[in-house]
Every structure is written in C-alpha cells, then in structure tokens.
Amino acid sequence: MSGQLDREMFKVITHLVSSAPVSLDETPILAAFRMVDGANRLMALAEQSDAFAEDEFLSAARQDYLAHFNLVMTDQVAFEAWLMEYVRGFTKEALRRVSTEEPEPQA
Numbered sequence: 001m002s003g004q005l006d007r008e009m010f011k012v013i014t015h016l017v018s019s020a021p022v023s024l025d026e027t028p029i030l031a032a033f034r035m036v037d038g039a040n041r042l043m044a045l046a047e048q049s050d051a052f053a054e055d056e057f058l059s060a061a062r063q064d065y066l067a068h069f070n071l072v073m074t075d076q077v078a079f080e081a082w083l084m085e086y087v088r089g090f091t092k093e094a095l096r097r098v099s100t101e102e103p104e105p106q107a
Contacts, residue, residue: 033072
C-alpha cells in the first residue's frame with residue numbers, strides 16, 4: 001500500500017476501534033449508525049484510491065448513505081426503514097457477486 005493509503009486506512013480502523021466502547025453506552029440505533037458510518041468511510045477510501053477498482057454499486061451505495069445518514073438524528077423510524085432497505089441492497093449485491101464469481105482452481 002502507498003503511504004497515503006496506509007494513513008487513510010489507519011484512520012478508518014482507528015475510528016472503528018474507538019467507536020466500540022462508545023457503542024456500549026449509546027442507543028442501539030446510534031450503534032447501528034456507527035457501523036454504516038464505518039462502512040461509508042471504507043467506501044470513501046476505496047473511491048478515492050487508485051488501489052481499488054471503480055465499483056458502481058459502492059459509489060451508488062455511498063451516495064445513498066450520504067442522502068440518508070442525517071435521519072438517525074431527525075427521524076429514527078425513517079432511518080430504520082432506510083437501513084433495512086440498505087442492507088437488502090447489499091445482500092442482493094453480495095449474492096449476485098457470489099453467483100458470478102469464477103470458481104477457484106482445484107489443486
């Protein structure tokens with residue numbers, strides 16, 4: 001990894017680790033928000049780095065996150081509904097990617 005990518009990755013990892021103890025004392029919805037916020041930070045890192053291939057799904061998912069993340073503070077019911085749809089989208093994409101993967105060569 002490049003030095004810049006290493007630093008940025010360390011920032012995201014530090015954010016995730018530092019969020020763990022805080023999540024023990026906050027509401028479940030804020031703890032859930034911290035997880036998708038961590039995912040957003042990883043998507044941003046991938047999007048901004050030449051080390052990762054362009055990923056249309058993740059770019060769209062990041063835009064979706066940016067359009068909805070404030071709901072956690074303004075309308076928690078809407079945030080929960082959005083979060084469930086967000087998870088469904090990732091689940092469908094994960095299944096699609098698994099079904100189109102090339103099988104590993106047998107040794």
